Amino acid sequence: MSVLGTVTTVLAGMVFGLAIAAPPGPMNAVIAEESVLRGWLSGVWAGLGAMAADACFFVLALVGVVAIVERVPAIRGAAFAVGGLLMLYFAYDAARGANDDHEAATGERRGFAKAFALAITNPYQVVFWLTIGVGMLEPGRIDVLEPLSSELAGTLVVATGSPALLVGFFAGIAAWVVGFPTTLVAAERRLTGVGSTVAYASALVLAGFGVAFLGEALAMLGSLV
Template sequence: MLVALLSIVAGALLGLSLAAPPGPMNAVIAEESVNRGWRAGFAAGLGAMTADALFFLLAVAGLVAFIQDAPTLRGVMVGIGGLLMFYFAYGAVKGAGEFSGGDGASRAGFGKAFALAVTNPYQITWWLTAGVGLLDPSSVEAFGHSFAAMNGGLTIAGFFAGIVLWITVFPAALRTAGNAVDALGRAVAYGSGVVLVWFGVAFLWDAGSTLGVI
């Protein structure tokens, strides 16, 4: 029982290590949450999580490593991601004053987060490093126990449970604050735009270096 619990907890911590750090996906989730409601933010989070599920399947098939070892393909993907970030940053700033008191789901937010996630080089790198714990449990130790002795299925379940926890709580916290201070919607929108522009520049620089343009 203890080993099973540790498997779930360790998997959840891996999930949070991917979902919680500040970045373009959380910028999109924040913008959707504050300006369009909790369900919109949650939908954006689901978009990012769907990309992680896809990366998990590709990692199992060995294709994530193939993408990482194919500089031209990786450079093109990263470049597309950079351009998308500029486009979404423009949308965030343009809609900064369109705070909505509603709480509707947003297909656009799902699509934005998914598109950014599948073109995110850091996401690919995560799956080649920390994510290896899901593919090779014997390579990671936690709480004095080897993952080899744990239930791999429970670890994977814990991983996605950790992501679900984040994309549930993070939008709710932002939405609660937004309801108290309407001006937060505009601030989050502008802040999300800045974050997306910053990562857009970083992505395009990465793409240019990979493709030998810079």
Template sequence: MSAIVASLAAGIVFGIALAAPPGPMNAIIAEESVLRGWTAGFKAGVGAMLADVLFFALAAAGAVAVVVRYPTVQSGLYVAGGALMVYFAIGAWQGAREAASFTTDIETDATGFQKAFALSITNPYQIGFWLTVGVGLIKEGTLDVFAHVPAVGNALAGSLIVETGSPALLLGFFGGIAVWIVAYPAMLARVGERVDRFAPIIALLSGVVLAGFGALFLALGITGLR
């Protein structure tokens, strides 16, 4: 029982640690939360999480290995993902302008769920994670949890090593992501309600993050296609 609890707890920590760092998904969640409320932010998080579930199933079946096998496919995903990020960045900036002008009914062509899901399924980094570390979660062995977490990997590597192959670890991993997509939008929505000027600033910064990652992905994709 103690081993199951330990695996579950480690999975939760791993899920939160991977979901929390700044990036395109959190930019979409932040934009939706401050402009449209907790429900919209949560739905955006569910879109990203659903893509993770899909990638896990495909990776376990060996289907997405084609991305590694054919570099042109990977480059194409970079271009598609980068273009989507730039497009959504423009939408975030428009939302920031409308929020700053106190427009109460902010319309959007795509929901946060659709945007986060679309970005996730065209994200080569996310596919690469499930082809390597993600599939390893269900195979017997060991996993250095923090070594795969952006920003803190070098500093915390070796501090939390768990045995893989346990359903409890996988359950905890997705549970950790679920905790993040519930708590993060709630925090942002609450701050946005208390400070009216906070919403357009967050939307503006979300657009900057999306545009930055979009430019990076486009550059990587175009370079790979040459």
């Protein structure tokens, strides 16, 4: 691959990483909560926690370990249950923190553990790395913008099978991990009440996903009885 081709592939991977990282979900809810309640660095640490879980899933998917989660319904159901309970607990924590003007910056890295725990118990991330994630290293093609919007499907299709695509993918996630907390902290400084609003919104998102995950767990485990 030429230098220009490598650069293009890395940039395409960055766009793909941003497209995966940007949509609303439990990970971004934790990043938002940490950013507005404990500061920019705490938000970045939370993002790095989710990113570390992705890196773990990628390695485990390559060696075939995470495939067990997909094959064994009992393990998937247990993962959904643990993930759902964690999300409900962190939803309560976010709502409680929203009542404080600002929590102490002690334990800035606690967001890393929170996001990592949520991500590592998320079966949807397992499925992603079993399919699209590992597929980035296999020869083929991938629609970069489709995860962001179905209307953008087919706009940017790149060849897979190059490590450069994976490097760009994680670089895109890293850019979001830094940029999202930066935007939130800047908004909080300019507008009063943003911190509490974001924290309460994060609590609602986490609670919603928590209930949904517990519902999935009950359905899966109930079918085994």
